[in-house]
Amino acid sequence: xxxxxxxxxxxxxxxxxxxxxxxxxxxxxxxxxxxxxxxxxxxxxxxxxxxxxxxxxxxxxxxxxxxxxxxxxxxxxxxxxxxxxxxxxxxxxxxxxxxxxxxxxxxxxxxxxxxxxxxxxxxxxxxxxxxxxxxxxxxxxxxxxxxxxxxxxxxxxxxxxxxxxxxxxxxxxxxxxxxxxxxxxxxxxxxxxxxxxxxxxxxxxxxxxxxxxxxxxxxxxxxxxxxxxxxxx
Numbered sequence: 170x171x172x173x174x175x176x177x178x179x180x181x182x183x184x185x186x187x188x189x190x191x192x193x194x195x196x197x198x199x200x201x202x203x204x205x206x207x208x209x210x211x212x213x214x215x216x217x218x219x220x221x222x223x224x225x226x227x228x229x230x231x232x233x234x235x236x237x238x239x240x241x242x243x244x245x246x247x248x249x250x251x252x253x254x255x256x257x258x259x260x261x262x263x264x265x266x267x268x269x270x271x272x273x274x275x276x277x278x279x280x281x282x283x284x285x286x287x288x289x290x291x292x293x294x295x296x297x298x299x300x301x302x303x304x305x306x307x308x309x310x311x312x313x314x315x316x317x318x319x320x321x322x323x324x325x326x327x328x329x330x331x332x333x334x335x336x337x338x339x340x341x342x343x344x345x346x347x348x349x350x351x352x353x354x355x356x357x358x359x360x361x362x363x364x365x366x367x368x369x370x371x372x373x374x375x376x377x378x379x380x381x382x383x384x385x386x387x388x389x390x391x392x393x394x395x396x397x398x399x400x401x402x
Contacts, residue, residue, distance in 0.1 A: 209246050216324045217246060224297050224317050232298035232310055237262045239298060242321075244291040249402045250393070251291045251327035251365075252276075253318065254372060255336040256306050262299035267292050272373040276333075279373065279386065283394040291325050293318065295340050311340050323361030328400050329393060330358070330365045334372030342367060353389050355396070366396060 221241050227233055240257040243266045260270035268276050280286055296306045296314045306314075318341070322330065332338050335348045342358065344351055348369060356367040370389035371382055 207245050207247055213246060213324060217242075220317065220320055220324065224314075227313075230298070230310075230313070232256075232296060232300055232306070235301045236298035238265045240265055240267050240294065241297060242291060242293045243267050244287045245289060246291055246325060248289055248291040248325070249328040249400070250285070250289065250331065250397065251293070251322060251325050251329070252331045252333060253322075253337045253341065254292070254294045254333045256294045256296040257299040258303050258374075259299070267294055268373070271377060275373040275377060279390060282387075283390050283397075285397075291327065293321055295337050305336060311336065315340055319360050322365070323363045326363040327365055328402060329396055330367045331393060332367060332369045334375060337372075338369045342369070349385075352385065353392065355392070366400075368392060368396075 221239070224241070225239055233239075236257070240261045244252075254267060257267060258270055258272070260273070261267055267273075277286070280290065295318055296310055297317070300306050300310070322341075330341075332341055338344055338348055338351055342351070342356055348371065352369045352371065354368070356369075358365060358367045368389060371379075371386050376383050376386055
């Protein structure tokens with residue numbers, strides 16, 4: 170029993186070391202895969218381009234008016250794992266890529282802890298333009314962008330969908346519970362023709378404010394790792 174506890178403790182300590190190392194000292198914006206060309210079907214490429222154009226044509230949107238540019242996605246559109254956050258922040262608005270600031274650094278470390286990286290996942294947000302002062306998107310704004318993110322999920326058609334934070338959870342699983350009661354559970358959900366296994370976990374930005382919750386995030390990550398193995402992803 171003692172050996173089993175020690176093994177678990179060692180693994181948890183390794184995870185903490187991995188996700189905490191140099192995090193609070195490095196504020197440099199990460200240069201992501203701007204010029205990566207993943208070979209996807211022409212049909213998927215056309216659907217993604219059409220979706221992006223449809224989002225860019227939104228009218229009378231305060232988010233769009235106040236943002237520098239659209240933040241559409243990052244990662245591999247062929248991936249079987251899709252991650253969805255809340256919305257772009259200042260760094261994302263500048264770079265046009267999701268999760269490039271400190272939260273992005275932590276996200277990368279979390280992915281690395283279960284042998285994943287941005288070449289093996291696909292990332293987007295509930296809303297595609299930065300809310301002013303990094304505020305939470307309003308219910309009206311979420312409702313306006315919801316058809317786009319659900320269509321985005323259907324196009325990518327992931328086998329595993331990871332919702333990071335309460336905004337993504339409330340929008341896509343329509344659950345008004347607090348995230349601490351929903352996270353760490355698998356939910357079977359369908360978006361268009363895409364049937365996928367959904368799991369809710371904490372947003373990296375929240376984990377930076379509440380580091381005590383990282384132990385629960387590690388539980389979620391291990392569930393994703395085990396599901397990935399089960400689905401042979």
